[in-house]
Amino acid sequence: SYVLTQPPSVSVAPGQTARITCGGNKIGSKSVHWYQQKPGQAPVVVVYDDSDRPSGIPERFSGSNSGNTATLTISRVEAGDEADYCCQVWDTGSDHWVFGGGTKLTVL
């Protein structure tokens, strides 16, 4: 089955740029979606189809996807961005949904 690998944690100072990676075999050929999850809350989509943003999500959130790595980039990080971030793809071959292990973003 398809596996997505994320770093357990990323730390960044306010105002800096955070980059969270999601690794998978030829992930560049798949559409990657990113979710933000704050404690006690359900996940929220922050980026879909590699780099699109739902309405209401700040432009500070962006995404890219190539080769074996997809990346969620958060520019000008704010304290309110502190959360868990998880990537997700649909594995075409098996018609299954796959989530990454999640990355905890800490704002220093």
Next chain:
Amino acid sequence: QITLKESGPTLVKPTQTLTLTCTFSGFSLSTNGVGVGWIRQPPGKALEWLALIYWDDDKRYSPSLKSRLTITKDTSKNQVVLTMTNMNPVDTATYYCAHSPPRKRLFDYWGQGTLVTVSS
């Protein structure tokens, strides 16, 4: 607007069968391409996709849990039901249902989740 809400027992005993209901509004599960999925999250751990049912009653299951899961829908009641047999303490988790839009394999609207504890 689209809303979903999970309901079911908060505590089940080992070996019992769990039945969860997702009641939704703001969309129809008879609309071409729409799906409703179930995802769970053990305390402090990652999200895990469990199952999804499409508008045409096509169903998909996590390969690791397929033998224990059944997903059904009642379009007239706007409900999706997930059953999981032979519950084990490792199945303790928050269970979410979520909406999957047409032509996009993601979950754009989620319920609030329901915590299910498996303990004797």
